[in-house]
Amino acid sequence: MTVTKTEALPVRSGDDVVRVRQRVRALAVEIGLGLVDQTKIITAASELARNTLDYGGGGDVRMETVLAGTRKGLRLTFEDQGPGIADIEQAMTDHYTSGGGLGLGLGGAKRLSNEFHIESTPGSGTRVTIARWK
């Protein structure tokens, strides 16, 4: 698998979440994702960016277009240095929220992506990686 393009954006305010969505949309169009797949990865990115902002206290997102054989894909990595998640299984459960949201963001992002990977160390931060393949 080769990375064909890498971009990074900060996630520090609500405006940044909008910027992330716009950039993800542009990259999704660039690798030729269909309208439904575009919407899915944009929505997943929106959820994770807002988690990074609201629960991680802000962080960064790395956006990569990747090539595996002839398949193109978009891989997004959200990273923060926030308090981390103590119980990932609980956090992934639908309708569970430690804030005031619907509690569907993490689980929803997983269902909207082809690949989903989360790692978190309480006290030092969280990293979520998702990918959507054409």
Next chain:
Amino acid sequence: MSTDGAGVLERILTEDEAAILDAWNTALREGASLQGGRIREAELRTQAKAVLGQLRDALASNSLDADGEGFAPLRETLADISRSRAIQGFTPTDTANFVFSLKEPIFEALRRSADVDASTLAAGVWAAGKVLDRLGLHTMEVFLASREEVIGRQGQEIAELSTPVVRLWDGILALPLIGTLDSARTGVVMENLLQAIVDEEAEIAIIDITGVPTVDTLVAQHLLKTVAAARLMGADCIVSGIRPQIAQTMVHLGVELNVVSKATLADAFAVALKRTGRKVVRQQAPAEERR
């Protein structure tokens, strides 16, 4: 040396003011600072005269520190000019050039001056460069700050403009949402809608999300809150404008709207009419045939 430079500059500005002003005005006119009628020539000339006068006064304090106290009135005048330029839609280059184009006339005047030797000339040129560069940067800073202000105000205006509540029929309201639905926008939307429900004694409110590019859980939550608040006011909501890709995404997200939803605003309006006991029918026969 700096004091010396200020002195030379002040003397030149006093002795040769008319010529410098003339040359500056010519440079401004040629440099397209008029921007095709955005600003009148007379106005430009008045501004130039005021700036030149204040520059001379500032230099009389024997200082070249453009951030210092002696330059405060001049900075204020330049700030005003810069702000008005930003609002009138001038480019940053035009705005900065207003100050920078004063350099050449001053250099020329220094050269013309008969009793100036090489070291004094150098001191004068250096002093003029230092002061005018700093003042030019100052106009840029003010220019950018004014632009930021304009952008901020426009942002607020957009937020208000893009959340109108439209009356479709007696008791039927429509709320076409456009753009990103963040917490601040939702607050405005909800307030407008609830007030309109009271004013129009509405039974049904159609919330159209055709113009919302991304529906994530936060947007869904805001929608649900708006619907719940409208219900408490005694109005039923219909959500319309859910595109196929949005529908699929919402299913994957696991969001349930628990509200009547339709693909298009027209469908939603038809439902609303039916619920309020009305029907749209085609006129039986065109007027010509009846005759």
